[in-house]
Amino acid sequence: MKNKRVLVAMSGGVDSSVAAAILNEAGYEVIGATMKVWPKELCGKEKEKACCSLKDIEDARKVSRVLGIKHYVLNLEADFQKNVIDYFVKEYLAGKTPNPCIVCNEKIKFGSLLKKAIGLGCNFIATGHYARIEMEPTRANARGSLGGILSPPLVSVAGECINGSYGLRESVDKAKDQSYVLFCLKQSQLKKILFPIGNFTKDDIRRKAKELELNIYDKPDSQEICFVPDNNYSDFIKKYRNIKPQKGNIIDRSGKALGNHMGFWNFTIGQRRGLGIAAKEPLYVTEIRPKHNIIVVGAAEDVKKKRFLVKKINWLAKDTEKEKDLEVKIRYNHKKAWAYVKDLGGNIAEVDFKEPQSAITPGQAAVFYDGEYVSGGGWIDKILS
Known part of the structure; x- marks a missing residue:
């Protein structure tokens, strides 16, 4: 990929590190970037587990040195506070349960950081997300081989979509799939994004990191929301808004x-x-x-519901029928369940599950799947029955 420059968002973890390595081996000009999004002193008791800690930044730098690529630390604190923190607190104070990771993907990683990438003359931005972007929904996408990748099966040689539309597909590793938190991406963003590890399993990625002698090959995955590493949302909200x-x-x-x-x-x-x-x-x-x-x-049965409204719909598959049976996920770890999805217009849809589902929660995302492909999704707004 001569003359194709890509900015890789490097968190200091194994996934983004191997994503950078894959693209580097494939011939891209790779630039590593670690985002500084929130002061760790505001992250509660577990400060060292917070996002953009000094340890994470240093890990990303070490990996970049091993790979022989440039590495930058980019300060996006103001954008993160405005688009993610303020949203997070506002939703909780409205009685909803937000998903800041989705908003961070849309507004920060593939918003602010993408703009930075373009400013650095990059053709693409890449992350360590477990998902796949394909140019045609019917295209076969076989598992890759980490031994010798010539070009990730993500973009054409020219870097342009063949049929004018990109599809978002689940990763090969279903246990790690992150397509749910990416439903909000627009076509204008998808055409600039590479997900190099979507064709591989977590074991593949750790094995590759070890082969490359990267010090982070066995680094644990982060589990909590990055700016609330102690998982105490209530305390964070009270301190942020000075609420009694x-x-x-x-x-x-x-x-x-x-x-x-x-x-x-x-x-x-x-x-x-x-x-x-x-x-x-x-x-x-x-x-x-x-x-x-x-x-x-x-009681437990009282938490189970079937019908609800979804707002701010983002349809990735533009040819999706106005009324269709699709599989729907209502939170990250929720198993997809069949539902009748009706597009009501105005970026609003009604979802009616075939079987009642537990804890349909306003503020969380409802993501629609047609097989392995994301048809669209939106934000759960109101429970109907």
Whole structure:
């Protein structure tokens, strides 16, 4: 890929490191970049596990030296605060459960960072996401070989789409697939993105990193939201907005008071732990009423719903029928389930699952799949039944 320059977002982890190595071996001119998005002193108790820690930056630098590529640290704190942190806090204070990783992908990695890449004269941006971008939905995409990649099966030689449209497909490694958090990408972004590791398993990637003698070959994967590494969302929100505890009621479906809580933002749909209620049967959060600071609880069956509205739809497959049976995921680790999806127009869709699903949560994403391909997706807005 002579004269094709690519900026690789390097987190200091094994996936993005091997992504850079694959492209380097394929002949791209690779530039490594680590984003600095949030001051670690604001990341709670587990500061060293936070995003863009000094350890992660140094790991990315070491890998870049081994690969013989340039490496930069880019400060995107202002963009990250505006587009991700403020959104995250606002959604929780509206009684919803946000997914900041999706917004970060759309606005930061493939927004602000992509602009930086273009400014550096790059043709593409690449990340260590487990997903695949294909030029034709019917195109066969066999597993690659890490032994000698000549060109990732992602773009044509000219770097332009053959039929004018790109498809987003699940990765080969279904356990690691990240297509769910990428549904928001537009065609204008997809044509500039490379996902070099989408054709490989996690074991493949760690094996390749070890063969290259990269020091991060056995580095653990990050598990929590990068700017809340201690997983204490409530504490983060209270400190960020300087919010004082607000006593409210926990009630059942009939309106009977069962207990108290100290802020509705501490809860999410389907939550069982931390309710502080003694009951004969397990109780779960079934509804959050932020306006009145009320939490509604019920039995496990009460958390199961079928119909809901999805807003801000992004259709990747432009030829998707207005009404169609598709498989739908309602959170990252949710197993896809069949549903009837009806496009209502105005970037709104109604989803009706064939079978009730547990904890359909406003604020989370609903992503539609046609086989392995992402047809589209949007944000869960309102539960209907």
